[in-house]
Amino acid sequence: MDEKITLSKQMLVIRATQSSRNPGVMKRPFSKSRFATQAAFAVMGGITLVYMVTMNTGNVNLVKAVAAFLTNIKFMFLQPTINSDLPKLLVAVAVTVSLAILTTIMGALIAFFTGLLGARNLSTKRRSNTIRMVMAAIRAVPTILWVLIFAINSQLGATAAIIGLNFHSIAYLTKAYSEEFEAINPGTLEALRSTGASYWQIVFQAVLPSVIPTLLSWTFIRLEINFANAIAVGAAAGAGGIGYNLYLDGTYYFDFHAVGTIVYMLLVVILVFEFISMRLRTHYLQKN
Amino acid sequence: MMTDNGQAMQQYFGKRKLVMWSITLIIVGIYVVTALFVNYDSTSVFTTVPKGVTWLLANFVPTSKSMATIPAIIIAMIGTVGMSVSASLIGAVFALFAAIVGSAVTGIYKPLQVATRIFASFFRNIPLVAWAMILLFSFKQNDLTGFLALFFTSFGYLTRAFMETIEDTAGPAIEALKATGASYWQIVFRGVVPMAATSLMSWLLYMVENNVRDATLVGMLTGTGIGFLFDYYYKSFDYDVVGIVILVTVVVVVALEMISNKVRRLIM
Numbered sequence: 001m002d003e004k005i006t007l008s009k010q011m012l013v014i015r016a017t018q019s020s021r022n023p024g025v026m027k028r029p030f031s032k033s034r035f036a037t038q039a040a041f042a043v044m045g046g047i048t049l050v051y052m053v054t055m056n057t058g059n060v061n062l063v064k065a066v067a068a069f070l071t072n073i074k075f076m077f078l079q080p081t082i083n084s085d086l087p088k089l090l091v092a093v094a095v096t097v098s099l100a101i102l103t104t105i106m107g108a109l110i111a112f113f114t115g116l117l118g119a120r121n122l123s124t125k126r127r128s129n130t131i132r133m134v135m136a137a138i139r140a141v142p143t144i145l146w147v148l149i150f151a152i153n154s155q156l157g158a159t160a161a162i163i164g165l166n167f168h169s170i171a172y173l174t175k176a177y178s179e180e181f182e183a184i185n186p187g188t189l190e191a192l193r194s195t196g197a198s199y200w201q202i203v204f205q206a207v208l209p210s211v212i213p214t215l216l217s218w219t220f221i222r223l224e225i226n227f228a229n230a231i232a233v234g235a236a237a238g239a240g241g242i243g244y245n246l247y248l249d250g251t252y253y254f255d256f257h258a259v260g261t262i263v264y265m266l267l268v269v270i271l272v273f274e275f276i277s278m279r280l281r282t283h284y285l286q287k288n
Numbered sequence: 289m290m291t292d293n294g295q296a297m298q299q300y301f302g303k304r305k306l307v308m309w310s311i312t313l314i315i316v317g318i319y320v321v322t323a324l325f326v327n328y329d330s331t332s333v334f335t336t337v338p339k340g341v342t343w344l345l346a347n348f349v350p351t352s353k354s355m356a357t358i359p360a361i362i363i364a365m366i367g368t369v370g371m372s373v374s375a376s377l378i379g380a381v382f383a384l385f386a387a388i389v390g391s392a393v394t395g396i397y398k399p400l401q402v403a404t405r406i407f408a409s410f411f412r413n414i415p416l417v418a419w420a421m422i423l424l425f426s427f428k429q430n431d432l433t434g435f436l437a438l439f440f441t442s443f444g445y446l447t448r449a450f451m452e453t454i455e456d457t458a459g460p461a462i463e464a465l466k467a468t469g470a471s472y473w474q475i476v477f478r479g480v481v482p483m484a485a486t487s488l489m490s491w492l493l494y495m496v497e498n499n500v501r502d503a504t505l506v507g508m509l510t511g512t513g514i515g516f517l518f519d520y521y522y523k524s525f526d527y528d529v530v531g532i533v534i535l536v537t538v539v540v541v542v543a544l545e546m547i548s549n550k551v552r553r554l555i556m
Contacts, residue, residue: 036551037486037489037555040489058429158328236509246421
């Protein structure tokens with residue numbers, strides 16, 4: 001799930017550069033852009049073809065499997081069971097939500113300061129480059145691996161999950177925050193510096209107020225990602241929460257109906273998150 | 289006048305301070321309540337992280353035995369990259385058709401537009417892990433299960449992304465094309481798709497990068513690719529090999545990111 005939504009921001013930049021390139025001209029004798037697009041498409045097509053042919057399907061009868069899959073889907077989504085387990089499942093969902101919230105709050109706090117260090121206009125070149133490199137390396141390791149690495153030392157549970165999830169969370173938010181800081185009008189900073197304002201005065205009186213809405217929307221995007229990751233951690237690392245229930249019902253009890261109930265619960269949480277972040281964003285947009 | 293202004297300013301800043309403090313208090317409150325609920329000891333961070341990092345540096349050091357596993361790890365990694373690329377590309381093809389049917393500018397039948405949006409949102413919002421679990425029921429532990437899980441989420445996500453791209457980039461051009469008397473299919477495949485092609489490609493590249501990371505997780509559940517190798521060596525305490533697996537993953541993810549940034553610069 002990670003970082004998918006980041007693109008919506010990138011796309012804005014892309015669109016901005018495109019519109020400045022005279023979109024009205026349709027005749028292109030030879031375009032490097034078109035050639036690169038086609039080449040990239042061809043390479044990916046080749047890889048896909050080879051992969052699909054050589055894929056190991058493990059002797060599964062495809063027709064039977066698809067039929068079984070559709071029946072299971074029907075069980076899950078049309079006949080989810082609601083039984084005495086419900087309170088237990090609700091607690092498990094609450095655990096997963098709590099893990100996501102704790103990770104996000106901790107991550108946002110730390111990333112605010114690392115983001116300041118990483119922003120070119122508020123830091124030195126060397127510091128910002130170092131931060132960028134470290135964060136890129138952290139982001140390259142999948143979240144679940146971070147959790148498992150820390151689980152070796154501090155046992156599986158809330159601590160390992162929160163620390164492991166935080167590595168990715170901090171790296172992601174640092175990148176997002178420092179890009180927002182860099183977008184601040186340089187004139188404002190210069191004006192404040194010339195008045196003799198201290199670094200923290202600049203940060204808290206000028207930088208923070210003007211970027212709060214965007215920082216907030218990034219933080220909420222990360223909360224959604226952290227929730228998905230917290231489920232994954234429960235399922236793949238047994239770190240508790242609803243992910244673990246999902247894993248047990250899915251791979252040990254083969255209880256299609258229970259899996260359906262869990263999936264519905266997750267959908268409700270995701271929709272609530274989306275609703276809150278939408279409301280917050282419109283609230284801030286109206287104010288500013 | 290000056291004093292009025294000063295008072296207003298003081299009031300304004302006083303109010304802002306109050307709002308800031310109450311927000312801070314609410315956040316601290318949420319933190320404390322959730323931490324108590326999951327039994328999380330905040331101070332443990334200061335001991336766990338340094339201990340974990342020193343342990344990491346001491347135990348993940350490659351040995352001659354772990355060096356021997358490199359070829360197997362690279363082969364597994366190639367499989368994982370193959371899975372990610374195919375799931376993204378095939379997901380993109382389906383997503384393109386769904387986006388054409390569902391977008392406000394190219395869709396022709398309103399109920400079908402709404403249905404497509406709901407259909408895609410269903411695939412997008414069910415977490416990857418849940419898809420993997422559901423698919424494991426019927427498709428068992430193999431590459432196909434992982435591929436399908438990645439394909440489903442990629443399809444859901446790209447449909448939404450493509451829809452927005454088509455609406456933004458091709459909206460105005462459609463009127464012009466209609467005026468020339470072009471047919472619907474001419475408008476879509478000669479006008480809309482080529483115009484949006486570079487943006488669509490950029491999304492697709494992003495999906496590939498993401499899927500490589502997600503494929504690790506899926507691999508753990510479905511017993512395939514690099515995720516399986518990590519899980520296997522992790523559970524048998526061969527941490528020197530685990531170190532190599534992580535190293536290979538980092539190198540491949542960073543390389544992919546660099547390649548796709550390069551391609552993005554070329555096509556933009």
